[in-house]
Amino acid sequence: MISAYSRLLALGKELQLVNDSAALLGWDQEVLLPSRGIAYRAEQMSWFSGYVHERFTAAEVGEWIAEAEAGLAADDPVAAANCREWRHEYDRSTCLPTKLVQDLAEARVHSQAAWAEARKASDFSRFAPHLQKLVDLSREHAERWGYEDQLYDALIDRFERGATARGLTATLGSLREALVPVVEAATSRPAFDRSGLQGHYPIEKQSAFNREVAEAIGFDFEAGRIDTAVHPFCSGMAPYDTRLTTRYDESDFLSSLFGVLHEAGHGLYEQGLPKEWRGQPAGNSVSLGVHESQSRLWENHVGRSRAFWERWLPRAVHYFPHLAGLTPADLYAAVNQAERSHIRVEADEVTYDLHILLRFEIECAIFSGELAIADIPGEWNRRFESYFGLPVKNDAEGCLQDIHWSMAIFGYFPTYSLGNLNAAHLATSARRLDPAVARAFETADYAPLLAWMRKQIHEAGSLHLPDDLITRAAGSPVTSDALVAHLRERYLGEG
Amino acid sequence: MISAYSRLLALGKELQLVNDSAALLGWDQEVLLPSRGIAYRAEQMSWFSGYVHERFTAAEVGEWIAEAEAGLAADDPVAAANCREWRHEYDRSTCLPTKLVQDLAEARVHSQAAWAEARKASDFSRFAPHLQKLVDLSREHAERWGYEDQLYDALIDRFERGATARGLTATLGSLREALVPVVEAATSRPAFDRSGLQGHYPIEKQSAFNREVAEAIGFDFEAGRIDTAVHPFCSGMAPYDTRLTTRYDESDFLSSLFGVLHEAGHGLYEQGLPKEWRGQPAGNSVSLGVHESQSRLWENHVGRSRAFWERWLPRAVHYFPHLAGLTPADLYAAVNQAERSHIRVEADEVTYDLHILLRFEIECAIFSGELAIADIPGEWNRRFESYFGLPVKNDAEGCLQDIHWSMAIFGYFPTYSLGNLNAAHLATSARRLDPAVARAFETADYAPLLAWMRKQIHEAGSLHLPDDLITRAAGSPVTSDALVAHLRERYLGEG
Structure with missing residues (x-):
């Protein structure tokens, strides 16, 4: 049987790989992306974050973390750090209602534009x-x-x-x-x-x-x-x-x-x-x-x-x-x-x-x-x-x-x-x-x-x-x- | 109810976005990627193709295609072309046993190296x-x-x-x-x-x-x-x-x-x-x-x-x-x-x-x-x-x-x-x-x-x-x- 800890390692490796791909898209956006490509790139970035969030906040992931915590050996500092951070990130990700996250994301878009205008007008x-x-x-x-x-x-x-x-x-x-x-x-x-x-x-x-x-x-x-x-x-x-x-x-x-x-x-x-x-x-x-x-x-x-x-x-x-x-x-x-x-x-x-x-x-x-x-x-x-x-x-x-x-x-x-x-x-x-x-x-x-x-x-x-x-x-x-x-x-x- | 055709459009849009992301990674590999980054990039590319393949060859996609074909209006050339190509791609993707696909992928890796050597030796x-x-x-x-x-x-x-x-x-x-x-x-x-x-x-x-x-x-x-x-x-x-x-x-x-x-x-x-x-x-x-x-x-x-x-x-x-x-x-x-x-x-x-x-x-x-x-x-x-x-x-x-x-x-x-x-x-x-x-x-x-x-x-x-x-x-x-x-x-x- 595959242990919960192994499942978390495999999931983490996969999501890292996906996040790393998004990081290239983000880098490219700042360095190379043609000006008219920005809207589609934003859709891509949003897909990546949504995908990773959805995979990591699944109910089974919470179960794996609990199981991994319970099975943690006393002399394994790497596993201890992993469990500490998985728990921290999982709890912080899953305790937020979707609406709250969306509200903030939307408010940020508007406020960045408003800030740029306000700064321009110094007001x-x-x-x-x-x-x-x-x-x-x-x-x-x-x-x-x-x-x-x-x-x-x-x-x-x-x-x-x-x-x-x-x-x-x-x-x-x-x-x-x-x-x-x-x-x-x-x-x-x-x-x-x-x-x-x-x-x-x-x-x-x-x-x-x-x-x-x-x-x-x-x-x-x-x-x-x-x-x-x-x-x-x-x-x-x-x-x-x-x-x-x-x-x-x-x-x-x-x-x-x-x-x-x-x-x-x-x-x-x-x-x-x-x-x-x-x-x-x-x-x-x-x-x-x-x-x-x-x-x-x-x-x-x-x-x-x-x-x-x-x-x-x-x-x-x-x-x-x-x-x-x-x-x-x-x-x-x-x-x-x-x-x-x-x-x-x-x-x-x-x-x-x-x-x-x-x-x-x-x-x-x-x-x-x-x-x-x-x-x-x-x-x-x-x-x-x-x-x-x-x-x-x-x-x-x-x-x-x-x-x-x-x-x-x-x-x-x-x-x-x-x-x-x-x-x-x-x-x-x-x-x-x-x-x-x-x-x-x-x-x-x-x-x-x-x-x-x-x-x-x-x-x-x-x-x-x-x-x-x-x-x-x-x-x-x-x-x-x-x-x-x-x-x-x-x-x-x-x- | 969401029609099968609409589901296919949504899936196609999402997989296009994922494929387009993989295309940037592929482009970057040819143009910019530091030499030591190649092995990890290969893992990323493989993840993308695996993800798209898995999503598109799911059984429900086959059902959607059949339903979309059955509901095809006579005067919709775009839908007709979409159904024609979805069917073609779906049938070609799903009729191959995984082992055959993997065997060819592996054989290609080896044969490319062998070809490079054979060409060098002109043999x-x-x-x-x-x-x-x-x-x-x-x-x-x-x-x-x-x-x-x-x-x-x-x-x-x-x-x-x-x-x-x-x-x-x-x-x-x-x-x-x-x-x-x-x-x-x-x-x-x-x-x-x-x-x-x-x-x-x-x-x-x-x-x-x-x-x-x-x-x-x-x-x-x-x-x-x-x-x-x-x-x-x-x-x-x-x-x-x-x-x-x-x-x-x-x-x-x-x-x-x-x-x-x-x-x-x-x-x-x-x-x-x-x-x-x-x-x-x-x-x-x-x-x-x-x-x-x-x-x-x-x-x-x-x-x-x-x-x-x-x-x-x-x-x-x-x-x-x-x-x-x-x-x-x-x-x-x-x-x-x-x-x-x-x-x-x-x-x-x-x-x-x-x-x-x-x-x-x-x-x-x-x-x-x-x-x-x-x-x-x-x-x-x-x-x-x-x-x-x-x-x-x-x-x-x-x-x-x-x-x-x-x-x-x-x-x-x-x-x-x-x-x-x-x-x-x-x-x-x-x-x-x-x-x-x-x-x-x-x-x-x-x-x-x-x-x-x-x-x-x-x-x-x-x-x-x-x-x-x-x-x-x-x-x-x-x-x-x-x-x-x-x-x-x-x-x-x-x-």
Whole structure:
């Protein structure tokens, strides 16, 4: 007789294969799809999600999970992780009435269009009724999913298993206190003179340079690609098929380079996931906050370091000869400039988390009921001015700037800061725990760093919940200490 | 109550959507897939074909088809075509035992590898046992599918509904008789001096020129793309997503240009299929012989004409200034050179069909039992020398040159010649029937030609069987007359 656990493994493998096919369609939509093909592609995507949902939420699957849980051996951590995640996903999928899911899907379509118009007109009031509806429907989802402490926790959990508003408030609150003086000092430094960077950077040269860097840090081009897309992203769409995208600005090679370093960080994680568990929950990346730790590691801790530019400036000069007069120190200064600004996606490393904190606090206040939708712009502007010392002139540069709320992905923002915190904590710990990693950061030969992340993070898949995974890898739970120390070193020249 | 016919329409729409998704995966495999991704992609492709097969061959589908047939209204040609094709496909799919299908699939995998090795070693004997197995299994398929006259007919029918060995023997036989003196005369003409064409043709310039030409003949780039692949092909993977591929030789712009004209001909057919019938058999392209008529039309009748080069040489000079000394007559001569050669895929328009005829006659002899597998090389070489006047030095340039037999797609070759015959018959008839089309061929403004094909061929989908479709469009059944007259004009300057 085939065991329930085996049936779940077989189903998981099949649905993974189907999801991976949908991932290619999704990737293609962003990168290649002819403009008139979008409506049909949407029908295809909808078929895939419907098919997978229907198969996974069948009654027999619930029976198999119960049976697998009952038969779980004490010494099988993979099966334990699988059962934990199957149960979690099954319960969360089956407790929602179809009508609620459809209502939210429909509301999202309308609210995204409304958000785009409202942002264009810089008028939050046009978006407000849509946001109200998304918040109400999300609240209903959260009530059904359940939570121990606060309703908002059930929303965060989708992106970061085990994270809570209370825990994040403590971590991000202490980060804020430590950051404020760093931001103050960093933004008071004289600006770096960028005139030496001015020039023409042909796309094909940027592409060749980026590829060389990505290959050097370990991205496997026999199991991956880099293509061009408006929105840079990474898609790990098969065990040996991880695709990054970037975009090019022919007056600034650093923009595509850091885009590639960031996405290649995600890509290294995807390429390092345990292939023998693909299709099992244990084989998945564990959370957005851990995923973002890998992208931020390579983008910021590696790519914005002195050692990186000592190694790579000569290659940059090879591709872009007009850079010949610059020194590694110039590049180091150029890529570590702090500036107070309104737009999150343009923010530097030191001010970035203040942008996130603002959003997190507002989401907390919305879902605790303390903040009415209509009051969001006022609250945003007040907090922004207090954190950044800049007035917000309009909603477009304020609370309407991000797409996230129009997609109802509440609880997503804090994972960006978790990524920054985890990246610093892991980089610092890895250096401390492994002398080869410490040397890697000095010599800019990062193979030992990748090997450490492979072993500690990538190959663990989803065996452990995110907090546990980070604690096991780093030897201690994440705090804001490592990130603050890192930023003080970068921006204030300390340490 | 939902009618059986409506159920079939819904099922067809869903399976089309799934097949279209598989088509993107297949396209991606040829164009983009990282090398290590191939094994998993094969698993995905197999899942898709298994899923569609299982859904379509369910017992209830057979009942729906019977019910739809019984309820068919006399004045509904679309429903009639749908029922005709559903019945045909259902019966052919369900009459095969699973084991036979699996045996052939497995034998194909092995025989393709064996063929590649045999060709490399130029030793037919290594491929012979595999070919024997494929022929035996194909024979068993044909017996189960059934036929009226010859077993081989059941194999041809997969690619060309309604075509028979007897009919093709008559058509291709008369073509051969007419061709022999044309080949003789054409290959005796002095060769065109190609030195004026020598030079460097950068890929991006070729790509821009090809795109301009493809757009001018009507290919819709908002509903399609051109990419690069080792094997040029066209995939109509969604109502508004038709993709062509080509390959580039930087010493010869004509190679990629004619590749694009050929594939764009396929693409125009795909883009012109009736979108409101997508997912219904009536909405499909009708056969390979009709598909190939569209590619050959634009490649040969348009692209190799004098008028085409009068219009396009100035644009070619714009992209490739070293062509400035050439005249349209030079290009016309350059693209209409005949030469006796061993390799089909390199053959010119006038000798091409002799290559096909040879393969068709050998396939006929294999499946009639007249020719043993072991005797294929001898028979091939004897016939080749009689048609081309050239000895065959080895199997690699002889009976091992094509991949088709190793894939067990017997009955495929004759559709290439049908394409040539249909293209000439349609081009000649359209010119005769519609003065605007006749002018189009003189002015190289081909909008009326595309409009005629849209109306007569593309928009008919699979309403009519191929022979019927061509006869309705051209006003008479296809014969070899138009093709022979066309080749005499091109190669002997007649008419």
